[in-house]
Amino acid sequence: QGLTGETKAEEVPSEYAIVKEVEKEVPKEPEPMPLTxxxxxxxxxxxxxxxxxxxxxxxxxxxxxxxxxxxxxxKTLYEKLVQRIREGDKAAGQILLKPQAVDLSDEDMNNVEAYKNELNTAGYLFDDFGDNTLLLREIPYAAGDVSPVELFIDAVNLLENSKGMNRLAIKEELIYDMACKAAVKAEKKxxxxxxxxxxxxxxxxxxxxxxxxxxxxxxxxxxxxxxxxxxxxx
Amino acid sequence: QGLTGETKAEEVPSEYAIVKEVEKEVPKEPEPMPLTxxxxxxxxxxxxxxxxxxxxxxxxxxxxxxxxxxxxxxKTLYEKLVQRIREGDKAAGQILLKPQAVDLSDEDMNNVEAYKNELNTAGYLFDDFGDNTLLLREIPYAAGDVSPVELFIDAVNLLENSKGMNRLAIKEELIYDMACKAAVKAEKKxxxxxxxxxxxxxxxxxxxxxxxxxxxxxxxxxxxxxxxxxxxxx
Structure with a gap:
């Protein structure tokens, strides 16, 4: 002992100890969650x-x-759209080749004016054409087989039924309504x-x-x- | 009334009444059971x-x-084979291209002799070759992928385990054993x-x-x- 130049592990940090030290310094990346x-x-x-x-x-x-x-x-469509809105973006809309006129009642017209911002965020763009008529220019992307006017009227009805909800909730309801309509139907092969x-x-x-x-x-x-x-x- | 030659239905049996009479005489065939x-x-x-x-x-x-x-x-194989045995037929056997020798213990040999008739009915045909050796000539039809000798040895083991059962029950057990072995396996595409x-x-x-x-x-x-x-x- 001693003749071979051996030293005790306690005196000089072993290679293992050095590795331990480095591990302490560099915070580990979180382990990826196991897929379940x-x-x-x-x-x-x-x-x-x-x-x-x-x-x-x-x-x-x-x-x-x-x-x-x-x-x-x-659920997939809904999550995508909600994510966008949370990031401050508006839902992607598709421009209609030919803008479509929509006639509304006084009450619906008032709702549309009150929630114009939420409707825009959800992907509906339109101009006021006077006399309670709107010109629908853009509808949410992936609106499925439903006609643009039908989709918009549904959204307006939803506003009618959402009185008392906060504006964020209404936005999410509009998106949910759209996701449901755009989603592939049950009984479709x-x-x-x-x-x-x-x-x-x-x-x-x-x-x-x-x-x-x-x-x-x-x-x-x-x-x-x-x-x-x-x-x-x- | 009267002038047109009309008669009251009560006086002369109507066509309907005659049909009713015929229906009474000819026993109806049983209605086919509805498929459920x-x-x-x-x-x-x-x-x-x-x-x-x-x-x-x-x-x-x-x-x-x-x-x-x-x-x-x-179940399908079992029912087919049991049906045959009930009708007094023996289970269809397949003749082996090359008869196969089977060596048995004294006890198994005794069982085979005691239940030769049941084994034959179940589709096993063999000759005594002396020295506890049988020559297997025919095995049940649709024996699946199991080798003839293996199938026969299983049947003999079944006899060993069936002591005290009546002969019809043993026949059905032999058939059941065969149906199970011949049936398509789970985990086969x-x-x-x-x-x-x-x-x-x-x-x-x-x-x-x-x-x-x-x-x-x-x-x-x-x-x-x-x-x-x-x-x-x-």
Whole structure:
């Protein structure tokens, strides 16, 4: 001992100790959250099929996800649009090739004037044409198959029903209404690429579990659930 | 009145009354039972898909059937074979291209001799080759992928475990064992024609609901069940 030039670990910091010191100094990046639930569908999965042209069955390993296609699409659209509004942006609108005239009652006209800003933020742009007539120039992007005037009238009705709500809540209601109308309907047959796009959008959401109104977007079962149903296991 | 040659219905039997009389005399054929449950799959249905290569989802109108492919096939084979045995026939056997020698213990040899008739009825044909060796010539039809000798040894083991059962019960156990081995396995991918053949066989059974051991062959859900799960209705 001593002859070989060995020193005690306590005297000179070992390589390990130095590494420890560095670790202390540099704050670690947070570990990425492990993927759980439907978010694991970022990896390989199998589309089993669709029942009632409404509920999509997807299998991955031992898990089976049953997704409500309308609720899933609605939630995805809703989250995208709310995100935009929270960032101070307005919902992307699509300019109508031909502006469309909308006649309103006195009361509706008053509501529209009172909530012009919220309607604009939600993606509706229009000019006052006089005599309770508006000229609708732009409607929210992804408005689905609903006609522009119909969509706008629905939004105006929503204003009528939202009295007493604060302005932010009204904005979100307008967006929700639009998301619901634009979302793919239940009982509409989707192609495989459409299903993949739907799943891809859904799993990116912070909370893909429920639709804006709190209903489940998907249900999870696993192999054991089936084995119990079929009394293969007790 | 009277001038037109009219008579009262009470005096001469009307055409209707004659028909009534004939109906009384000829016993009606029993009405065909209305198709219920999975038996309605004789008509158009949609194969949604298969989860875990085991459970087949089939939709027809508002009903969704989840079929356990192994249990379904097992029950179908079992019923066919039991039917044959009840009609006094023996289970169809397949002649082995090359007879196979099977060596048995003294005890197994005794069991085989004691239940030769039941084994023959179940589709096993063999000759005594002396020194506790049998020459296996024929095994039950549709024995699946199991090797003939393995299948026969299983049948002999079953005899060992069936002491105290009556001979008919042992025959049915032999058939059950064979049906289970011959049936398509869980976790085997089936093609669409194979699924259709499976469904076609199943719906012809008197009782397609349970497998020979009483486990469910299929589970029925309907659209309302889904609407409740997804809180679309309460």
């Amino acid at each position: 639930g439907i978010k694991t569908l970022v990896f390989d999965y199998k589309i089993v099929g669709t029942a009632y042209d409404t509920y999509i069955f997807i299998q991955q390993g031992d898990n089976l996800y049953i997704i409500d296609q309308h609720a899933a699409h609605e 989707l192609s495989e690429p459409e299903i993949k796009a739907l799943v891809g959008g859904l799993i990116k959401l912070e909370n893909p579990e429920t639709c804006p109104h709190g209903r489940p977007v998907y249900i999870t079962m696993n192999k054991k659930d089936f084995e119990k149903m079929f009394k293969r296991i007790i | 449950g999975i038996k309605t799959l004789v008509f158009d249905y949609k194969i949604v898909g298969t989860a875990y290569d085991t459970y087949i989802f089939i939709q027809q109108g508002d009903n969704l059937y989840i079929i356990d492919q192994h249990a379904a096939h097992e 089936l093609s669409e024609p194979e699924i259709k053949a499976l469904v076609g066989g199943l719906i012809k059974l008197e009782n397609p609901e349970t497998c020979p051991h009483g486990r469910p062959v299929y589970i029925t859900m309907n659209k309302k069940d889904f609407e409740k799960m997804f809180k679309r209705i309460i």
